Amino acid sequence: MKRFISSRQIIFTLIISLFALKVLLLPNLMARDMGRDIYIFTLFLCILDFLVLLMLLYLMNKYNGMTFYEIVSHFFGGHLARIIMLAFMLFFFAKACGAFQSAYVYLNENLYTTYTWLTYSLPILLVLILCVQNGLVSFARTIEVCFPLIVLGFLMASFVGVIRADITNLLPVLENAGGKFSSITKFAFWFGDYLVLIPFFGRIEKNKGFSKKVALSLLLSIALLVLFYVIVYCRYSYNIISHTNAISDILQVQPSSSDIGNFDWVLILIWDICLFLYLGINFVSASHCFKETFYPLKQIYVSLILCVAVLLVNFFLQFNIYSFVILAQDSLLYYSIAVQYCLPLVIFLISLCKKRRKNEVSLAQ
């Protein structure tokens, strides 16, 4: 029996993908180029992503019951479809590598300062293999269970951040805007997270108004994310560039005695869960695309190959987050733009021109 994923689980997955990496180092990186206007440019990139999401939802509705690979092979034929899936696989793989490293750095900077890469990698990679083995439904259920805790953590950080935030720090708006707009593409890699919808094609139990629900939930989440950026800048102003973990640093609103301790550690632990889930989402998506590309390969081999590859990439980058940032802003920049925005746009445009044949409908159903 084919098990389906509920629309609620899909919404939660998309929201976690939207938030996980964007509330750590990204405000710091963006502020170096965009200063106090980070929230405007984040909104701009989020809206671009939202348009991609609408395209994917359109595809999902039009080709109801078909997997993404089936849709793409219907448009381009089997060989080209495999190449496209390979492109998406590399994209998710790069995201998984970034998330793997971010989670390590996050733990290493905040909780376990003497944490070795082996102590971190071994259990995480084992869990990732298990995630892939157990399939999408189990993973989506895990996300559903953890989601309330993550929301609570995020709201707690935002609320505490508001206390000493000075809204005037956002002024003047769009000073030297031209220069800032030219550097917006540098941060494309941190966006495009709605593509994680790809492995879920044909696996969603869609109820009435599914697309509307997803779109509205994501719009609200984008508003919250932009509000978070506003709070972060209002709180830290120029010195945002020395805050590498925005969400946990924001809890340290003012110094407190050691008797109280570090309140931010609660949130660090909560956000670790979010990061691991985000890592899992991208890992599962990469393995899905990998399997579609190299079809007869067994699931366990796919996950083992990906685990070794993730580890090798991180070895190559020496578990240094800034090496990855350089890679993401340099070598991966055009690739991520092509996969995030151009490829979905092309597929969407073709789907507009192409009519779905009757036998495909019956086959999918």
Added chain:
Amino acid sequence: MKYLLRNKIFLLFLLVLIYFSPTAISLPQQSRSENIITAMGVDKTDEGYEVHIQYVLPYLDSNSSLKVMTGKGSSVSEAVENVDMEYGKISGFAHCRAVIINDEACMEGLTQIMDYVVRIKTNTNNVTLINSRGSSKDVLECATNLDNELYTIINSNGIAAEQRKYQDLKTVNDYYNCLFGNCHSIAINVIDTEDAEEEGGASSSGKSSGENSTQSGPKKSKTIKNNGELAIIKEGKKVLELTDKESDNLAWFDKDVREGKINLEHFTDDLYTDASLNFFVISKKNKISVNFHDGEPYFNLKIKALVRSAQVSQENMREEIYQVARKKFSPTLISALKDKISSQLKDAETHFKANKYDVINCAEYFHKFCPREYAEYISHLPSEDDFITHVHFSYTIDIEQRR
């Protein structure tokens, strides 16, 4: 059992347990390998830097829970490294709440010290910055003898000061915001120690004793002195020190200082005759607006203060005066309170204009609200620092009585 051994999650859990358990058991106690630092002192000496670290003693049987250790080096990082080497532990700054820097180091430049502080792995942006007139070691030892964290002592001004001081403690985050912003100046607290001769170990009121006495007879001890003076740090260097009175005047400009006090001497109206009146400012709200008028910058500060009577001293105390808490302030009294605040604001204005330091974020406000006019105006000035001397200040004070 068979079912358990087939369960993937159980097997994974077992694997993680097998991998981690021996490692965790073989590890030494973290308190043996890491010092929990609560405050750091930095002194500039002829040889380089002397770093003093107040840390927590992780033993229950010791008399004091805190201790101070010292290291020397040509830079702060080298000095901390030497402390680590000498005591055989790594310095952990996650609980560090205060950095106290002596005058010489402040005058030479805070930025090189701060650079070490912000590069520490854990977040140290919320660490309080304090300037000590003498050696920072004395201050830390004083706090240690009191078995109290330096931050707790400084934050509870009532303990360590002769009078309660109403100031906002500045952090590393505030320091960098001023340095990267348009003002380039910040005012940080100054504290000091002084020798105090006590009898029987009783500490003098209003100051915190640096030594707990168990024996009778006169003994020498050091006390932390926090009279509310402020050090003006401009472009990362200490350029000036404000007296407690000048600091009190400046506090009216600070929107983060929400309480205060007002003293009126020789006040006479229908109720009082040549009275000395003390008032508490229960809450204070600052509203700042800036604008350019005829090409000139105007800074308008509106203060709304909620005030209650704290003490009345008058030779002939009438019954009516005892009921003063219930009586409405007379227009003369309100006017006198406004004049007093206004004169304090003007004194502060004269001082910062004369010495060209912008700790009230004046330039920042103009940059935020009138960016074009501000950029145009400062382009004609020899230096950005001169801007504050050209600003016209106006004050509106609103007094509300809490009965």
